[in-house]
Amino acid sequence: MIEVKEQKQTYATRFERIEAGVVEGGSASLLAIRKAAFSRFTELGFPTTKHEEWQYTNIAPIAEAEFERMETDTASGSIDDIAPFNFGACAATLVFMNGKFAPHLSAVGNLHEGIRARSLADALSSDDPLITRHLARHAKFDEHAFTALNTAMMEDGAFVYIPPGVVVEQPIHLIYLTSSAQPGSYHPRNLFVLGSSSQATLVESYAGLEGTRYFSNPVTEIVTEAGAVLDHYKIVRESDEAFHVSTLQLHQHQGSNASSTTVSMNGRLVRNDIRTLLDGDGCDCTLNGVQVIDGTQHVDNHLVVDHAKPNCNSREFFKNVLNGKSRGVFSGRIMVREDAQKTDAKQTNQSLLLSEDAQVDSKPQLEILADDVKCTHGATIGQLDEDAVFYLQSRGLDFETARSLLVYAFAREVIDEVRIDGLRNQLDELLIARLPQGQLLRERL
Amino acid sequence: MLEIRNLQANVEGKEILKGINLTVAAGEIHSIMGPNGSGKSTLAQVLAGRDTYEVTEGEILFEGKDLLELSPDERAGEGLFLAFQYPVEIPGVTTNYFLKAALNAVRKYRGEDELDAMDFLAHIKEKAELVDIPQDLLKRAINEGFSGGEKKRNEVFQMAVLEPKLSVLDETDSGLDIDALRIVANGVNQLRSPQRAGIVITHYQRLLDYIVPDFVHVLVDGRIVQSGDKDLALHLEDKGYGWIREDVPGGEPVAS
Numbered sequence: 001m002i003e004v005k006e007q008k009q010t011y012a013t014r015f016e017r018i019e020a021g022v023v024e025g026g027s028a029s030l031l032a033i034r035k036a037a038f039s040r041f042t043e044l045g046f047p048t049t050k051h052e053e054w055q056y057t058n059i060a061p062i063a064e065a066e067f068e069r070m071e072t073d074t075a076s077g078s079i080d081d082i083a084p085f086n087f088g089a090c091a092a093t094l095v096f097m098n099g100k101f102a103p104h105l106s107a108v109g110n111l112h113e114g115i116r117a118r119s120l121a122d123a124l125s126s127d128d129p130l131i132t133r134h135l136a137r138h139a140k141f142d143e144h145a146f147t148a149l150n151t152a153m154m155e156d157g158a159f160v161y162i163p164p165g166v167v168v169e170q171p172i173h174l175i176y177l178t179s180s181a182q183p184g185s186y187h188p189r190n191l192f193v194l195g196s197s198s199q200a201t202l203v204e205s206y207a208g209l210e211g212t213r214y215f216s217n218p219v220t221e222i223v224t225e226a227g228a229v230l231d232h233y234k235i236v237r238e239s240d241e242a243f244h245v246s247t248l249q250l251h252q253h254q255g256s257n258a259s260s261t262t263v264s265m266n267g268r269l270v271r272n273d274i275r276t277l278l279d280g281d282g283c284d285c286t287l288n289g290v291q292v293i294d295g296t297q298h299v300d301n302h303l304v305v306d307h308a309k310p311n312c313n314s315r316e317f318f319k320n321v322l323n324g325k326s327r328g329v330f331s332g333r334i335m336v337r338e339d340a341q342k343t344d345a346k347q348t349n350q351s352l353l354l355s356e357d358a359q360v361d362s363k364p365q366l367e368i369l370a371d372d373v374k375c376t377h378g379a380t381i382g383q384l385d386e387d388a389v390f391y392l393q394s395r396g397l398d399f400e401t402a403r404s405l406l407v408y409a410f411a412r413e414v415i416d417e418v419r420i421d422g423l424r425n426q427l428d429e430l431l432i433a434r435l436p437q438g439q440l441l442r443e444r445l
Numbered sequence: 446m447l448e449i450r451n452l453q454a455n456v457e458g459k460e461i462l463k464g465i466n467l468t469v470a471a472g473e474i475h476s477i478m479g480p481n482g483s484g485k486s487t488l489a490q491v492l493a494g495r496d497t498y499e500v501t502e503g504e505i506l507f508e509g510k511d512l513l514e515l516s517p518d519e520r521a522g523e524g525l526f527l528a529f530q531y532p533v534e535i536p537g538v539t540t541n542y543f544l545k546a547a548l549n550a551v552r553k554y555r556g557e558d559e560l561d562a563m564d565f566l567a568h569i570k571e572k573a574e575l576v577d578i579p580q581d582l583l584k585r586a587i588n589e590g591f592s593g594g595e596k597k598r599n600e601v602f603q604m605a606v607l608e609p610k611l612s613v614l615d616e617t618d619s620g621l622d623i624d625a626l627r628i629v630a631n632g633v634n635q636l637r638s639p640q641r642a643g644i645v646i647t648h649y650q651r652l653l654d655y656i657v658p659d660f661v662h663v664l665v666d667g668r669i670v671q672s673g674d675k676d677l678a679l680h681l682e683d684k685g686y687g688w689i690r691e692d693v694p695g696g697e698p699v700a701s
């Protein structure tokens with residue numbers, strides 16, 4: 001507990017600086033929210049494993065570490081640094097080096113009139129009414145210490161607005177790259193607002209250069225107005241020493257269709273809270289995810305699908321591949337409120353354990369208050385099918401390649417659903433690179 | 446080509462093969478028949494290298510090499526192929542996809558050049574016609590949702606693609622209607638050559654009308670108790686397995 005107090009002191013000092021206006025903090029109303037959030041963080045403290053939602057994920061290393069605010073020079077980073085994360089033509093690419101918008105690496109030139117895609121710091125200083133209306137209004141911080149911390153501490157991130165009826169064909173890509181040799185923390189904050197009947201594809205890539213040690217605490221709020229169509233991807237490929245604790249909050253209005261895929265590959269400890277509020281009749285939501293982890297990695301995906309209105313469909317499909325001594329957690333709560341008749345909710349979680357020491361906890365939770373609903377969930381945990389390995393071996397594939405091919409096929413099922421060709425190929429490469437005999441597989445296939 | 450000497454094998458401590466002796470020369474087709482539980486499938490699985498079976502005695506020489514020293518993939522590389530009695534369904538891996546990897550693995554093992562995508566496609570197109578397997582089936586996950594007949598046809602297709610020296614067909618005829626049976630048999634016959642050999646394991650004589658064997662062996666209780674030419678199969682069809690017991694010195698009545 002002493003360490004936690006000290007840590008709080010570190011953050012308190014930092015918060016005082018924000019309050020004093022040392023850091024650009026935005027409008028007075030936002031400052032009030034920041035204060036409330038910080039006050040809530042102080043009350044909550046960092047969660048321990050005694051907290052139900054943090055039962056399987058021990059974040060003590062984050063609480064104990066003295067992560068200072070990451071200092072950065074906006075001019076840091078080069079095109080070569082971000083090249084590995086590009087996947088083809090984008091409508092806009094916003095690059096953030098060590099949490100801060102890097103205009104020299106970003107490209108926002110080709111946008112349709114009325115679309116806004118800019119750094120949050122920028123948007124905050126210009127008093128955009130959409131910011132006042134939406135920022136910190138969707139991701140609740142009263143029960144989530146990390147979201148509270150982000151809300152109090154946020155400095156930069158992306159603000160994207162798509163006007164009603166506009167269809168953005170190419171993806172909008174956010175790249176968060178940590179290159180700082182000094183350990184530190186930052187709290188990226190993204191706000192995406194999709195106007196009614198608009199359509200957009202958003203990709204968030206989080207990465208760190210080898211050897212960097214940091215704590216990244218992003219919060220992304222996405223609002224889909226009536227009839228909007230969102231395709232969202234989040235790729236976690238942080239450094240091996242990085243901590244990544246994130247919240248994605250979707251707020252869907254009537255008849256909107258949102259799909260979000262979370263791919264977690266690298267990072268020491270990764271926790272993704274993925275929540276959607278189905279707040280209008282006839283919404284559709286698909287939440288997919290896959291993690292392929294090894295060594296002592298820990299990845300925890302916490303999903304909440306809140307069916308607040310009738311006639312909504314939700315699909316959750318998450319896959320875990322665990323090797324070494326890695327540990328995976330899946331928690332999926334489906335809430336069906338009294339009004340939410342004709343809800344159709346389905347949740348699937350499949351885990352593949354490749355070693356004796358890997359471990360996974362899968363926890364489905366259904367809270368159903370309406371009576372005319374269809375809710376199903378299924379979790380499977382297993383090893384590779386020995387019959388299948390032998391079958392492939394009998395055709396000439398060596399043991400490791402046969403196993404790799406089966407793991408590849410298992411994880412590919414999620415990656416196959418990625419609708420951006422370039423991104424799908426990039427993820428395919430990432431996946432193959434993580435497999436034993438991956439190189440051989442790549443040559444043979 | 447293949448020489449099995451006094452092969453004995455257990456599964457989970459239970460003795461299944463009790464001393465098999467069998468010699469197969471290039472160009473020959475041997476049929477192994479026998480009642481359920483006699484050890485036919487165990488023999489097939491042991492040949493292919495399944496590690497759930499423990500070989501306790503004997504040896505298997507394949508082209509002079511000690512087969513039991515080789516892993517299943519090395520055996521495939523040497524030119525052994527097993528058509529499974531129960532082909533495994535593998536979600537997420539298309540037949541085309543995996544066959545390219547498999548073919549290039551065995552080609553590499555055999556010191557041949559690996560095929561590029563164009564050559565591979567030409568190769569499988571030819572073989573697919575041979576067993577009359579629809580191209581779109583090959584774009585689906587291996588055996589997933591295939592009918593029994595489609596699975597068996599896929600086995601013979603894979604055999605044709607990999608061009609083995611010795612093919613072992615484990616009850617490839619079971620569950621096939623007569624049309625499918627003809628197609629499968631035709632695929633097997635097309636592969637017959639003086640350089641190749643086959644072991645056809647079957648329960649019924651029916652398949653042997655289409656794949657005419659040079660030798661027929663009867664396996665009972667883990668031993669080959671009778672060998673003969675194709676007429677032996679007809680005799681078995683006619684009289685069942687019961688009569689064999691009386692002809693075999695020290696033979697026991699077939700389990701009822």
